[in-house]
């Protein structure tokens with residue numbers, strides 16, 4: 599999840615006062631930050647996720663973005679009407695514009711030297727449309743909603759261009775060394791079920807359907823596991839299980855037992871879904887919640903990857919995260 603490293607003092611030591619995106623583009627620094635949690639929690643973490651951001655696709659499509667301390671990402675010129683689309687690069691050269699991301703993945707794979715697998719990722723089309731139109735995080739989603747309800751045709755054109763860029767970016771991450779991929783639809787919960795089926799799901803499906811073809815064109819022979827995380831889209835779990843993804847990552851709005859019932863024996867791995875806020879609780883509370891979660895996901899019958907239901911916060915104590923991880927191993931092995 600995003601911000602994963604921010605609770606670690608060593609993250610701040612390495613990043614210093616550097617600009618966030620500058621840090622991402624420096625393969626040496628990005629690979630160091632990626633591996634920090636693996637070193638810090640030696641033996642307790644089963645994978646690393648490359649240090650980058652979902653907003654690198656908008657950057658490749660021509661947007662200028664500042665990461666503002668204490669506020670998050672801010673777009674210099676968000677899209678406010680269809681005329682603004684003339685500024686967007688609908689067919690970005692992903693290999694060239696995001697070459698730093700591929701270098702960073704390759705270097706990280708080399709440094710990891712097989713300790714844990716490396717995950718690549720991308721932001722999903724609807725979530726990226728939200729950022730392109732709102733220009734930053736939002737409470738009301740006025741501009742994103744104006745686009746889908748008022749400029750519907752243009753929204754679909756933009757979503758399609760983003761989808762094409764996402765597929766190419768994911769495929770090239772695999773060529774560079776990513777061993778599993780995750781698609782983050784962080785703003786899914788801002789859409790109702792009908793709108794999700796129109797503005798999110800078809801593009802999520804396209805990514806899963808077209809990626810294998812692109813990978814095979816690029817000479818990748820093995821199949822690469824693909825995860826979807828659609829935050830807030832509890833109504834869509836059944837559809838997501840039929841969308842071509844291997845793993846469906848869940849936020850904490852699901853009762854694990856209910857999610858397992860929806861999967862109903864299909865070849866889907868579930869991932870999730872502890873409220874990251876649990877980390878603010880006592881060790882006893884953390885232990886209890888971990889046990890409840892693992893038991894809920896079926897105690898071994900359902901394929902399952904432990905994760906938080908969303909990102910960690912910068913205020914969380916590394917010792918608490920360590921306790922969480924140890925308890926996962928304890929209850930997991932039972």
Ligand code: CP3
Pocket residue numbers: 599600601602603604613618647648649650651652653665668669670671719735782784909
């Ligand atoms: O966590 C990791 O280090 C893995 C790499 C990663 C980042 N962002 C680094 C990051 C991943 C997988 C992301 C995904 C991401 N980025 C998402 C999808 C997941 C989610 O959280 O829903 C989203 C929506 C973003 C966009 C984004 N990037 C926001 C809203 C922010 C600001 C966060 C805040 O609260 O200030 C970021 C910044 C960001 N991306 C940081 C990191 C480590 C924090 C940078 C810092 O302050 O040092």
